Amino acid sequence: MNDELDPEIAKLLANAENDAMEEIDLESIESVDIDTSNFSKKSIFQDDKEDSGPKSIHRVDLSAKGFTPIDKLVSDVPYNHFNDTSYYKTALTGENNSSQRVHQILSKYLTTKDPKDRAVFRQQIVTVYWELLRGMVGKAGNVNLPMPKRMLIRFGVLLPSLFKTEQKEFFSKIFIDNTSQEPVLYMDEWFKEISSGRMTNSMTDEKRQPKRMANMTAEEVNLAEQSRLMQLQSKNSGKLQSSENILNMKENERSMLELELKNRIETLCEHNKILDLPPHTEPLTEMQRRVFSEITDHLHRLSKVDKELTKALNEYREAKGAYDSVKYKLEENGGGQQIQTNDTEAVRIEYETVRQMAKMTVGRRGNQFPIFTREFYHCTEKGTGTRENVIEVLRWIESIDPGCFHRIHKNIPNRIVPYVLLVPTYGDRGFCWEPFDRYNRVTSRGRIVIPMYPKDLRIAVLTAIADLRWQVAKEKASYYWMEEGITGQYYQHIEQLKLKGDLKEFFIEDYILWMTKESEGVQRLDKDVRGIFWRNMPFPKERKEELRKRSLVYDELCKKDLNREMSDGY
Numbered sequence: 001m002n003d004e005l006d007p008e009i010a011k012l013l014a015n016a017e018n019d020a021m022e023e024i025d026l027e028s029i030e031s032v033d034i035d036t037s038n039f040s041k042k043s044i045f046q047d048d049k050e051d052s053g054p055k056s057i058h059r060v061d062l063s064a065k066g067f068t069p070i071d072k073l074v075s076d077v078p079y080n081h082f083n084d085t086s087y088y089k090t091a092l093t094g095e096n097n098s099s100q101r102v103h104q105i106l107s108k109y110l111t112t113k114d115p116k117d118r119a120v121f122r123q124q125i126v127t128v129y130w131e132l133l134r135g136m137v138g139k140a141g142n143v144n145l146p147m148p149k150r151m152l153i154r155f156g157v158l159l160p161s162l163f164k165t166e167q168k169e170f171f172s173k174i175f176i177d178n179t180s181q182e183p184v185l186y187m188d189e190w191f192k193e194i195s196s197g198r199m200t201n202s203m204t205d206e207k208r209q210p211k212r213m214a215n216m217t218a219e220e221v222n223l224a225e226q227s228r229l230m231q232l233q234s235k236n237s238g239k240l241q242s243s244e245n246i247l248n249m250k251e252n253e254r255s256m257l258e259l260e261l262k263n264r265i266e267t268l269c270e271h272n273k274i275l276d277l278p279p280h281t282e283p284l285t286e287m288q289r290r291v292f293s294e295i296t297d298h299l300h301r302l303s304k305v306d307k308e309l310t311k312a313l314n315e316y317r318e319a320k321g322a323y324d325s326v327k328y329k330l331e332e333n334g335g336g337q338q339i340q341t342n343d344t345e346a347v348r349i350e351y352e353t354v355r356q357m358a359k360m361t362v363g364r365r366g367n368q369f370p371i372f373t374r375e376f377y378h379c380t381e382k383g384t385g386t387r388e389n390v391i392e393v394l395r396w397i398e399s400i401d402p403g404c405f406h407r408i409h410k411n412i413p414n415r416i417v418p419y420v421l422l423v424p425t426y427g428d429r430g431f432c433w434e435p436f437d438r439y440n441r442v443t444s445r446g447r448i449v450i451p452m453y454p455k456d457l458r459i460a461v462l463t464a465i466a467d468l469r470w471q472v473a474k475e476k477a478s479y480y481w482m483e484e485g486i487t488g489q490y491y492q493h494i495e496q497l498k499l500k501g502d503l504k505e506f507f508i509e510d511y512i513l514w515m516t517k518e519s520e521g522v523q524r525l526d527k528d529v530r531g532i533f534w535r536n537m538p539f540p541k542e543r544k545e546e547l548r549k550r551s552l553v554y555d556e557l558c559k560k561d562l563n564r565e566m567s568d569g570y
Contacts, residue, residue, distance in 0.1 A: 057183040058198055060443045062245045062414050067395040070180065073388045074381075078172035081147040082160040091148040091158055098132040106158070106371070122369060129370040130355055137354075138347045140191035153188040155452070156372040156424035164374045174386050183445055184387045184394075184420040187354065194350045197226065199419075201346055202353045202447055203434045229330050232439075236323040241443045242409055243316040249412065250309040257305060261298045264291050354423070361427030361451040361460075369426065376426050377453055385422050385452035385460070393461045394420075400519045401537055404465055407472060409442050418446035418468060427451035430464030435471040446472070459512060466511035469537070470504050486536040493528050511537075519543065521550040531557070 084090065092099035105128055109121035136153060139145050151157050160168060178189070185193065193199040268291050271281035362368055367376055382389055394417075398404055406413040418432070430450040437444035448468055454460040470487065477484045482491045490507055499506065510525060514533050517524040525533070534557050539547070544561075547554035 057178065057181060057185075058193075058445075060241060060414075060416055060445065062241060062416075062443070064415060066398055067182065067391055067417075068180065069395065070388045070392055072175075073386070073392070074170070074173035075175055076173075078169065079176065080172070081151060082157070082163070082168055082172050084148065084160075087148045087160050088158065090146050091152045092132075093146075095132055095135055098128065098135060101128040102132050102158075126368050126370055134351055137188075137191045137351050138195065138344055140188045140347075141195035150188050153191070154186040154424065156370055158371050159373075162371075162373040162375075167374060167377065170381050170384075175388065178387065180387070180391055182387075182391055182420075183417055184390055184422065186387065186422050187424065190354070190421050191347055191350065195344070195347045197346075200437065200439075201350050202357075203438055204349075204353055226330065229326055233323065233326045233330065236319065236326055237440065237443070239442060240316070240319040240323045242414070243312065243319045245414065246410060246412060247309070247312040247316045250305060250312050254302065254305050254309060257298055257302045261295065261302065264295050264298065267291055268295070354421070357421065357433065357449045358423045358425050358427075360431060361423055361425045361429055361449060363427065363429065366428070367426040370424075372424065372453075378455070379453055379457070383454075383457045385450050385454065385457055387422065389457060390420060390422065390450055390461060393458055394465075396458075397462065397465055397515065400515055400539060400543065401465075402540055403537060404469060407436070407442075408476065414443060416443060416445060418448050420464075421447065421449045422452050423449060424453065425451045426453045428454045428456070428460055430460045430462075430467075432464060432467035432471050435468060435475055441475075458516075462512050462515055463508055466508040467504070469511065470507050473536075486532060489532045489536070490529070493526075493532065521547055521554070523551065523553060 081087070092103060102125070105121055105124045109118060109125060112118050112121065133153065136149060139149070140153060155171065157163075157171070163171065178184070190199075194201065268284075268288055270288075271283075274280045274282055358370075359368070369376055379385075403413065405415050405417050407416050408414075416436075418435075421433075428451065430448060433447040433449055435446045437446075446468060448464040450464055451460055473485050473487045474481045477487055481487045491503060494503060494506060510529050510533070513524045514530075514537070518530065518533075519539060523530075530553075538544070544554070544558055548558045549555075
């Protein structure tokens with residue numbers, strides 16, 4: 001840190017010295033009277049039964065075609081939480097010994113002039129900070145949690161004095177509520193959903209060992225049963241949504257066929273009057289006689305659709321029956337999703353997972369420093385991983401790669417946006433943690449992780465989407481992933497080139513070039529890779545038409561598309 005920071009540090013530590021915070025007194029800090037009156041009302045963090053309404057972040061809307069454009073990326077009126085003079089003390093209040101260790105090491109880190117000591121303290125901060133969060137994240141579901149603690153979990157902001165003036169102004173204008181209702185969550189919101197039971201734990205290789213019923217209290221038994229029922233409901237919800245989507249499609253198909261059939265019959269029943277022999281009419285014309293075969297064809301198609309509709313209706317009834325049965329049991333179990341739970345065990349397990357996620361965004365050689373400071377923050381306002389900025393990047397990606405969130409079920413593409421966790425790290429890579437829920441592969445949301453303070457936000461999000469694309473395609477192909485689909489074609493290409501290294505990393509790098517260069521007509525990919533991506537991850541028709549005007553390479557690919565359309569099995 002440079003000399004510019006010294007006056008700020010002196011100002012920061014002035015209050016700390018007055019309060020004997022150099023040897024922090026936990027008893028005094030924990031006895032600080034924190035004003036929570038602003039949170040006792042209808043809090044901005046209060047649950048609005050978002051798990052049950054049509055706009056729930058947990059409810060997958062298969063009818064949605066894309067992201068709604070964000071009108072405002074930041075609020076016009078700034079919030080005042082970073083201007084609180086007791087922000088630092090409030091953030092550390094009630095966190096036991098971990099708060100003392102954080103304060104002591106952070107004070108030494110900010111005041112020392114020796115580069116070697118600074119490096120040592122910097123490394124120590126990483127450990128003690130995550131220990132602080134260990135006890136803090138369990139409180140994320142509490143609507144009365146003081147704002148400084150929430151902002152610490154969300155943005156990593158422990159000391160507002162470590163902001164530059166313009167940075168503080170920007171962060172004060174970031175929207176607190178999820179007005180978009182997209183499944184893009186900050187870290188405090190993530191733990192809140194986990195603790196309430198609305199979200200299950202992120203998948204890990206280690207299996208969670210359930211407690212024996214004999215060792216559980218009555219409340220724990222009730223929560224365990226509720227968790228089991230909600231898990232079952234999630235699985236049934238996927239089947240219900242999928243079957244309803246298929247049923248709607250078949251009903252629409254039937255309606256279109258019936259409308260066409262009506263038009264044909266009306267055409268058949270129209271007869272012109274014979275001018276010299278009134279009131280008699282003309283017999284069928286040659287064109288009308290041709291309608292007979294068209295009507296016959298439509299009747300055959302209608303019969304086929306009706307059989308498919310009957311099957312879809314039966315599947316929907318079965319799925320709805322199973323869903324309603326579980327819903328009834330949930331209501332009997334104490335209101336089901338209406339109950340506010342606090343699963344501390346689930347939060348503890350998720351904390352370990354999220355910590356691993358944070359490390360992965362940074363990498364082994366990256367900057368692991370967990371606290372926000374202007375020393376390491378070099379993002380622009382639009383390059384910061386806020387919820388609104390990330391949604392805009394996702395919208396841009398989907399405009400170029402319309403099938404990036406599609407998951408095929410029974411030959412029907414379902415658009416399913418994954419959960420997005422925004423972690424306050426200085427990492428540069430996003431990634432996919434899981435492509436979908438293990439209990440609901442049909443309509444469940446996957447999970448991707450995005451660092452909030454990367455060098456390039458677009459690249460960070462693109463790496464996550466590329467990883468998601470790869471994992472979804474690989475899971476679809478199952479044991480034949482080296483032979484079928486985009487993973488099989490790409491694997492065979494890499495094998496032909498005899499390249500050594502991580503196959504998925506090759507794919508991610510090529511996907512970034514595909515989205516940033518090839519989509520603009522700049523040829524950077526190998527010819528074979530371009531062909532693979534063109535077939536499996538096609539651009540929208542409008543962009544294809546633009547590209548074919550720019551180069552003969554893309555024009556040739558468009559011609560091949562036309563040839564495949566006229567052949568079987570396109």
